[in-house]
Amino acid sequence: MHRDHDEEYPVRHAYSTPTTRADGTRRALRVGLGGPVGSGKTATVAALCRSLRDRLSIAVVTNDIYTTEDAEFLLRNAVLPPERIAAVETGACPHTAIRDDISANLEAVEDLEDEVGPLDLVLVESGGDNLTATFSKALVDAQVFVIDVAGGDKIPRKGGPGVTTADLLVVNKTDLAPLVGADLEVMARDAKAQRGDLPTLFTALTAPDGIAPVREWVLARLDAWRA
Numbered sequence: 001m002h003r004d005h006d007e008e009y010p011v012r013h014a015y016s017t018p019t020t021r022a023d024g025t026r027r028a029l030r031v032g033l034g035g036p037v038g039s040g041k042t043a044t045v046a047a048l049c050r051s052l053r054d055r056l057s058i059a060v061v062t063n064d065i066y067t068t069e070d071a072e073f074l075l076r077n078a079v080l081p082p083e084r085i086a087a088v089e090t091g092a093c094p095h096t097a098i099r100d101d102i103s104a105n106l107e108a109v110e111d112l113e114d115e116v117g118p119l120d121l122v123l124v125e126s127g128g129d130n131l132t133a134t135f136s137k138a139l140v141d142a143q144v145f146v147i148d149v150a151g152g153d154k155i156p157r158k159g160g161p162g163v164t165t166a167d168l169l170v171v172n173k174t175d176l177a178p179l180v181g182a183d184l185e186v187m188a189r190d191a192k193a194q195r196g197d198l199p200t201l202f203t204a205l206t207a208p209d210g211i212a213p214v215r216e217w218v219l220a221r222l223d224a225w226r227a
Helices: 041-052 071-074 094-100 104-118 161-165 175-181 184-195 212-225
Strands: 029-034 058-064 083-089 121-127 142-148 168-172 200-202
Touching: 029 212, 041 058, 041 094, 041 121, 041 168, 041 212, 058 071, 058 094, 058 104, 058 142, 071 083, 083 104, 083 175, 094 104, 094 212, 142 161, 161 168, 161 184, 168 184, 168 212, 184 200, 200 212
Parallel strands: 029 121, 029 142, 058 083, 058 121, 142 168, 168 200
Antiparallel strands: none
């Protein structure tokens, strides 16, 4: 493998979509959530919806390869009314639909805004992928990448665009650290080395209000978006 290029990862050149809709109103803030299978992306989306649905107008777009499993989970748990949850079946590697050909996701987001808007926040959940998953800037305004301690404390130092470039890295399931021998201090150190000043948050969604750190980050992004 040749590593004599100037950049560890290439710059994404896609530009964000306009901040206003056709009628001149401001569109919703779009936040993408990616990460490996089983890291807790859908649980994070569900917890955010429960925590914010009384304060904000929210909708969700989920991605799965051949099923609508994640959308069905959100519906079963009644985190939002059914009309606020849309499912995209990618039919290919999940990153294809969030980074390369975003048309299905973009259409789903825009349809939700037309049908149940105005919205404050749209969460776009990627299907489970590896450490290379990133969202097109034409689809989302900010990206959250979710990993979990059950994958081992080596994950942050392995890097990959998801870990190194996401606007927020979430290290989930910290309550399992003693059971799997993961050192949270090592994970924090390695995440800092990979990400520099970009934030990393540690969460345990099984704890009371375990979503609080992520919720506050989302609210801060929303405040900046509105400003």
